[in-house]
Structure formats: C-alpha cells, structure tokens
Amino acid sequence: MKLYPAVTHADQLPDSAHLRPKACAQLMGVSIATFWRLAKAKKFPLHKLTERTTTVRAGDLRAFMSGKVEG
Numbered sequence: 001m002k003l004y005p006a007v008t009h010a011d012q013l014p015d016s017a018h019l020r021p022k023a024c025a026q027l028m029g030v031s032i033a034t035f036w037r038l039a040k041a042k043k044f045p046l047h048k049l050t051e052r053t054t055t056v057r058a059g060d061l062r063a064f065m066s067g068k069v070e071g
Contacts, residue, residue: 015059018047024056028065038064 004023006013013019019027025035039046039056044064047055 010058013058015057015062017058018049018055019058019061020053020055024061027061 004020004026006017006019006023007026010019010027021035021039022032025032028035030038038044044056044060047057049055
C-alpha cells in the first residue's frame, strides 16, 4: 500500500495544514468509503480549496481522532 507523504509526517504538520481524503483515510485506518461516510455524517468539517479539491484540516482530523479514541 502506498503511503502518502502527509501520512508519514502527520505528527509534524501544523493544525492548519490541509490533508486530502486518501491521506486522512490512511491516518484514520479506515477505507476511503468509510472516510466519506464519516464526512457525510459531519464528524469533521470539509474544506473546498477548489471546485474539485476537498481537504480536511489536520487539527480537525486530530480532534476527531482523539475524540474517537477516548469515547
């Protein structure tokens, strides 16, 4: 499986960094389909950089993942 650069250095990214969906799915340890189901359920905010580029801010993803682990 190909690791995205954002995944290998995720702990060093600032909270304002934008992550693409596939990198987010890898960080979360879920499939891309599960990532989109969680996004549709508004578990974390999505950001549209362009018409065809959707991202999640690293800080938002960290907050979701820490809440998921604790709860």
